[in-house]
Amino acid sequence: MRLSFFLYASAFSPLATAFVHPGLLHTAEDFDRVASKVAAQTNPWYAGYQKLIANPHAQTSWIASPVDVVYRGVNPHGQNYVRFYRDIAAAYALALRWKATNDAQYANSSAAIIDAWSSTLTQVGGSADRFLASGLYGYQIANVVEVLRGYPAWTGFEAAKDMLVNIFYPMSHSFIMNHNDARVDHYWANWDLCNLNSILAIGVVADNQSIFNEAVHYFYNGAGNGAITKAIWKIYQDIEGEDLGQLQESGRDQGHTMLVIGLLGTFAQMAKNQGIGLFQYLDNRILKGAEYVAKFNLGYDVPYTTYVNSDVTQGVISNNSRGGIRPIWELLYNRYGKVMGKNVKYTQLYTEKVRAAGGGAEGGGGDYGPNSGGYDLLGYGTLMYSV
Ligand SMILES: *[C@@H]1O[C@H](CO)[C@@H](O)[C@H](O)[C@H]1NC(C)=O
Numbered sequence: 001m002r003l004s005f006f007l008y009a010s011a012f013s014p015l016a017t018a019f020v021h022p023g024l025l026h027t028a029e030d031f032d033r034v035a036s037k038v039a040a041q042t043n044p045w046y047a048g049y050q051k052l053i054a055n056p057h058a059q060t061s062w063i064a065s066p067v068d069v070v071y072r073g074v075n076p077h078g079q080n081y082v083r084f085y086r087d088i089a090a091a092y093a094l095a096l097r098w099k100a101t102n103d104a105q106y107a108n109s110s111a112a113i114i115d116a117w118s119s120t121l122t123q124v125g126g127s128a129d130r131f132l133a134s135g136l137y138g139y140q141i142a143n144v145v146e147v148l149r150g151y152p153a154w155t156g157f158e159a160a161k162d163m164l165v166n167i168f169y170p171m172s173h174s175f176i177m178n179h180n181d182a183r184v185d186h187y188w189a190n191w192d193l194c195n196l197n198s199i200l201a202i203g204v205v206a207d208n209q210s211i212f213n214e215a216v217h218y219f220y221n222g223a224g225n226g227a228i229t230k231a232i233w234k235i236y237q238d239i240e241g242e243d244l245g246q247l248q249e250s251g252r253d254q255g256h257t258m259l260v261i262g263l264l265g266t267f268a269q270m271a272k273n274q275g276i277g278l279f280q281y282l283d284n285r286i287l288k289g290a291e292y293v294a295k296f297n298l299g300y301d302v303p304y305t306t307y308v309n310s311d312v313t314q315g316v317i318s319n320n321s322r323g324g325i326r327p328i329w330e331l332l333y334n335r336y337g338k339v340m341g342k343n344v345k346y347t348q349l350y351t352e353k354v355r356a357a358g359g360g361a362e363g364g365g366g367d368y369g370p371n372s373g374g375y376d377l378l379g380y381g382t383l384m385y386s387v
């Protein structure tokens with residue numbers, strides 16, 4: 001059945017129907033669930049929806065402020081990327097608000113933001129940090145575009161896809177191949193992982209199997225720190241009844257360590273929606289990392305092994321930014337705990353902590369401070385990932 005469908009499709013446009021759409025962080029089934037739970041005012045979805053609509057980024061009054069070159073990192077032109085990540089957060093929040101209500105005014109406003117950027121942006125520049133921009137904003141825009149492609153009145157899909165394929169993909173590809181001409185272990189795991197998220201997501205938006213496969217193969221076997229056995233490099237068996245996995249960034253600080261867990265979650269979620277099982281890969285390795293990170297950040301001790309790369313030797317786990325609140329945990333808690341039935345003790349506790357900090361639900365960009373780190377993950381997980 002699958003084979004004949006593929007052959008039929010390939011006779012007309014190769015691979016064009018091999019991908020599920022919408023098929024990045026959210027599927028059509030997810031959107032149906034969210035809309036019906038919101039209509040029935042059922043918690044926790046309804047609390048998640050209230051969190052969404054209270055966010056200033058989720059309003060139709062949001063006006064995009066595009067520029068032709070986005071700069072991130074200290075550089076002679078100055079940095080202007082704040083406007084970019086805030087506009088993307090608005091486009092995503094509005095796209096979700098559309099799917100939660102089926103009210104097209106929100107799709108229209110979301111599309112207007114994407115169209116403003118796709119008709120203006122020519123380049124992403126700056127210091128080495130430009131590769132954080134290509135990764136983080138690449139996967140985020142792709143996720144908005146993947147939702148909006150289902151908005152029948154939208155004429156901007158091709159331009160948005162071209163922006164992703166022509167500006168973001170080449171940068172993300174270059175980064176994972178060449179690492180900005182640094183040693184392969186120089187850049188921390190989150191740099192690879194945001195660019196892997198970007199590549200995977202652009203592959204789906206563009207219906208390009210080779211781009212999609214590039215990201216998946218790197219996750220399995222890549223040379224840099226984003227590959228799964230490097231990002232979560234040390235497994236401890238049966239620590240108080242469960243396995244824990246130490247992260248490549250654990251000796252650096254906890255904010256970046258949590259970002260890595262967040263980006264592993266989004267990567268596995270997008271891959272799952274295209275039929276690739278990364279949550280369960282290597283005996284649920286991402287969960288072992290999530291439990292390690294959640295446990296330590298909740299104030300418990302975890303085992304630690306000295307980490308060494310070409311630049312640093314880190315003999316102790318870092319206390320810096322321990323216990324931070326970011327929209328990371330709902331995705332992992334719901335997938336591993338509710339769907340797969342795994343022990344998610346500390347991931348669940350962290351989910352509850354972030355919900356409580358948000359007044360009952362995980363929020364999105366704008367709910368976690370004004371700095372870029374508060375926008376690194378798209379969030380709204382109570383609304384979108386609860387099952
Ligand atoms: C949004 O709505 C306005 C007014 O109906 C329309 O002119 C415009 O084309 C719409 N834009 C999108 C992107 O749907």
Ligand SMILES: *[C@@H]1O[C@H](CO)[C@@H](O)[C@H](O)[C@H]1NC(C)=O
Pocket residue numbers: 014015207208209210211
């Ligand atoms: C997929 O992307 C690659 C890399 O940019 C490109 O060479 C190839 O032509 C694309 N394939 C399709 C079917 O568009």
Ligand SMILES: *[C@@H]1O[C@H](CO)[C@@H](O)[C@H](O)[C@H]1NC(C)=O
Pocket residue numbers: 316317318319
């Ligand atoms: C981290 O903080 C805890 C409690 O405040 C302290 O016991 C521990 O020594 C600190 N560890 C490091 C590596 O600073």
